[in-house]
Amino acid sequence: MTQDARRIATPPPSGRPRVVVVAGARPNFMKVAPILHEIERRGTLDAFLVHTGQHYDAAMSDGFFRDLGIRKPDANLGVGSGSHAVQTAEVLMRIEPILLERPTAAVLVVGDVNSTLAATLAAVKLGIPVAHVEAGLRSFDRAMPEELNRLLTDAVSTWLFVSEPSGEKNLRAEGADPKQIHFVGNVMIDTLLSQLERARSLDTLSRLSLAPRGYAVLTLHRPSNVDEPTTLGALFDVLEEIHAQLPVVFPVHPRTAETIRTRLGGRALALRTTAPLGYLEFLRLMADARLVLTDSGGIQEETTVLGVPCLTLRHNTERPVTVEQGTNRIVGNDPHVIRSEVRKILDGDARAGRVPELWDGRAAARIIDVLERDLRGNR
Numbered sequence: 001m002t003q004d005a006r007r008i009a010t011p012p013p014s015g016r017p018r019v020v021v022v023a024g025a026r027p028n029f030m031k032v033a034p035i036l037h038e039i040e041r042r043g044t045l046d047a048f049l050v051h052t053g054q055h056y057d058a059a060m061s062d063g064f065f066r067d068l069g070i071r072k073p074d075a076n077l078g079v080g081s082g083s084h085a086v087q088t089a090e091v092l093m094r095i096e097p098i099l100l101e102r103p104t105a106a107v108l109v110v111g112d113v114n115s116t117l118a119a120t121l122a123a124v125k126l127g128i129p130v131a132h133v134e135a136g137l138r139s140f141d142r143a144m145p146e147e148l149n150r151l152l153t154d155a156v157s158t159w160l161f162v163s164e165p166s167g168e169k170n171l172r173a174e175g176a177d178p179k180q181i182h183f184v185g186n187v188m189i190d191t192l193l194s195q196l197e198r199a200r201s202l203d204t205l206s207r208l209s210l211a212p213r214g215y216a217v218l219t220l221h222r223p224s225n226v227d228e229p230t231t232l233g234a235l236f237d238v239l240e241e242i243h244a245q246l247p248v249v250f251p252v253h254p255r256t257a258e259t260i261r262t263r264l265g266g267r268a269l270a271l272r273t274t275a276p277l278g279y280l281e282f283l284r285l286m287a288d289a290r291l292v293l294t295d296s297g298g299i300q301e302e303t304t305v306l307g308v309p310c311l312t313l314r315h316n317t318e319r320p321v322t323v324e325q326g327t328n329r330i331v332g333n334d335p336h337v338i339r340s341e342v343r344k345i346l347d348g349d350a351r352a353g354r355v356p357e358l359w360d361g362r363a364a365a366r367i368i369d370v371l372e373r374d375l376r377g378n379r
């Protein structure tokens, strides 16, 4: 029997089109949460949740499921860490039987991590159409692993769900059929808006002895910043200087912790370091920060919605709307530039910005509208 024949051999028990939703790494969890909630609320599609296990620490994974009310995954592939090839290959091999075991109408992937690309490849090779949420974002920097994941995922996806105008422009320039492109807004912001009140009720600030607007928040995990000890060491020098004026709270990503331990001689940082925080605690911290310094993608978007100044410690962004309309500035990793941009914010020169179009808490509903129409109508 061919693989495709096996795939259509048994109808889904519910009679509803089955959508396999894939999440693997920390930034995926807040994106799948509103989509799963919307599918469950409507009851018209049958969601099957796969956790690839790319992130597996309690602080990087389980806590997010709890905070965001995501149900237990239907399957956990347990791929863990490894080189890009190993991680991608493990997801490819381990997800294929799940896609074959019951008829799958679509696979839904989010973001740009290795799990996103691997699940996409496994699906399209079986002839299963893929829905990519957060399609079209481009940093135009192919040295970033995420940029390759974005380009390749979009090239073979059927539904391209776009979060900001640049996404649509980039996809059209790459030759995507305009009928595939759906500008739906930002699912990560669905989650932020639904959780902000809960986050604000936490006592995180008093526990850390911080006053509203009296501290900065820092995150660092991009290979270009943290894998090279000279770059990371120089960043820490300037960040420690800033900390002497304004406390800098720094939840340390495991990748960064590894470089500090193995290549910076276990350097004791003069910063307010913590273990990685849960979603709600981190949102609580961001919401009242004087400024945020980060190399994350999602945090550029979250600070824009919160109206908190963000300095992005990278040379580019795949989320230009946060610079054009929001509170984000791209500052790279040159200590002089970082120092002077922080000074400007402390002197009151910060942009208020505005919330981009359709970042309104309804992105997941728009996505499911499209999938319901296409999957229940035609397949």
Ligand code: UD1
Residues within 6 Å of the ligand: 025, 026, 027, 054, 055, 056, 057, 060, 061, 081, 082, 112, 113, 114, 115, 145, 146, 221, 253, 254, 255, 258
């Ligand atoms: C991945 C994503 C990145 C995303 C980031 C968020 C890719 C290519 N990169 O990068 O886009 O912004 O997640 O965190 O998919 N580790 C642990 N525990 C965990 C997970 C990782 O200790 O639960 C350590 C391991 O030593 C691992 C390292 O962190 O080797 C890096 O993890 P990995 O998933 O390879 O990439 P990230 O740097 O987290």
